[in-house]
Amino acid sequence: MIRMNCFPCFTSQKSRNAPCTNNNNNQTNEHDEPEFRPPVATTKRVEERETEQLPVKTFNFRELATATKNFRQECLLGEGGFGRVYKGTLQSTGQLVAVKQLDKHGLHGNKEFQAEVLSLAKLEHPNLVKLIGYCGDGDQRLLVFEYVSGGSLQDHLYEQKPGEKPMDWITRMKIAFGAAQGLDYLHDKVNPPVIYRDLKASNILLDAEFYPKLCDFGMHNLEPGTGDSLFLSSRVMDTYGYSAPEYTRGEDLTVKSDVYSFGVVLLELITGRRAIDTTKPNDEQNLVAWAQPIFRDPKRYPDMADPLMKKNFSERGLNQAVAITSMCLQEEPTARPLISDVTVALSFLSMSTEDGIPTTIPMSSFRDKSMSIALSRHGSCSVTPFSLPRKEEDDNSSSSSESEDEEEEEKEKEKEKESIRSMKKQEKEETTAHSDDESDSNSEKGQEKEHSQLEKPRDSSSSVSDSESDQRRSIHETNATAQSLKINYSYSSEEEDNERPSSKSSSKSNEESTFSWHDSDKDHADSSRNTSMRINSLAHDDTSRNTSMRINILAHNDSSRNTSMRMNSLAHDDDDEEEEEEKHETRLEHIHSSKSEDQSVYSDEESGGSSLHQIEAEEEEHISSDND
């Protein structure tokens, strides 16, 4: 039923005839002339004021009725769980807006509504649809948002217009990156964190340049009929396919539930398949259920990709994206990565690598170990178990009390344990699944290693819009930060503990290392055996001596050769899991070689000790850090 259609006096003959573009894919630019301008005399604003200290306006109902041509059908953009959404033009400024008319079931009181609106208005980020204002006249509950002209991600993935080109890989990764940034803002930059609860492809809107903006965030308390099972069930149906397993188990939702939903969206971007598609055969209708067995079989990753992309993507990038996705879709919430870590990883994947420059994700970029563990597991980095300190955000924690630090560390350890448990569980499943095809499994390991190396971004020089350039600046900053990060790495968790900012400084805390990974990629034929890892151990001691150690990992199994350094990852012993988890650590121990002093063996015991990589280590001593 169409509501609020009783304002004929606000609609001129001209406006009746004027088309109200309700095609949300019409690429209308916000700066274009608005297509509808009712006569000034009939649309005089009764009231518009800035709500105290907040960039949100109150609109009266007439104003919004005018903007949407009395909520005419032709202005209807669509109807969702909250109510109908109309495209409109604010008469006072000519700005295009989306007016969301909240369903009146379970109507919230005016004060309650206002309070919700004010807290919504505080959420501002380039990747979130901006709330411009609201109307709470009488029993009206309307929200006015910026209009996003390009339609939703769902439209572009599944409801393409004739002649519309399918989205390419980089565009998809950029959309994922932008959406992750929006979510990261809600989870990490807002206090208290906002759980989105409703992340899905139809809630990711795209502007004319495919810049993503999340909508319907923070609206939980405005849901119609909250507490009314009839209305709740219709929304759950809509979100079905995106909801985390804990939701179906009746547990509380957390930020990690959003990470799960994000994983589903990422999977949709990669595969071009809907989260739920009832037109597909039974075993393919639920996207995650369909994808789970494929996650364990990297050989099948390329078949997973959206056929519309016609394999126009780097296989390595695909493998990394799938690795991130499968991590987000872990059954156990605590085993899923932080969205901030997903964001960092996607910042690298959303960079074009057409020039074939080897790319790097510094492990130090990740705040939580689960992401580096996941990427390591998918062969993106073999040197997982370095104990990494948290990123620069934690610098702020120096002001926190010691008990908070301890609590934080406990949580970290718990998360790490959970990740390892989850990995082991999955590894066991894989072992069972592949026990009848050992040779395949071996070749997979090789393939994973070959294709899943981490990528180094390069700057894009194309001209961009303001918002996009902001985003690129942000990408650049992220990368610059990541690349310049010095890892205070330690060889055991005890040592790591000693290196926490809150700890008393020790000589170890002054040992800083930069870590970069040069990938062996198919694209670089000759380098396929020469994955080179450069570790610059910068000893900031009184003599300012920098020790730079170069380690080349040669991807073959000849362990008998030339060893001077051994890296043991002690995280794998089924007999004594708890103890091993405590020992989750990497050791560098120098062992002697019969042939050469400058080569090493990297022993990855996590993979059953079967993969030994030759490491060539050359120690260079620099007199000053200037030489680095």
Ligand SMILES: Nc1ncnc2c1ncn2[C@@H]1O[C@H](COP(=O)(O)OP(=O)(O)OP(=O)(O)O)[C@@H](O)[C@H]1O
């Ligand atoms: N700010 C906006 N700019 C442009 N179009 C919008 C905007 N907000 C919503 N829309 C469009 O309006 C329609 C309804 O959106 P709405 O968010 O209410 O529902 P939904 O996302 O389809 O479902 P749900 O409410 O269950 O999430 C969708 O087609 C959506 O793309």
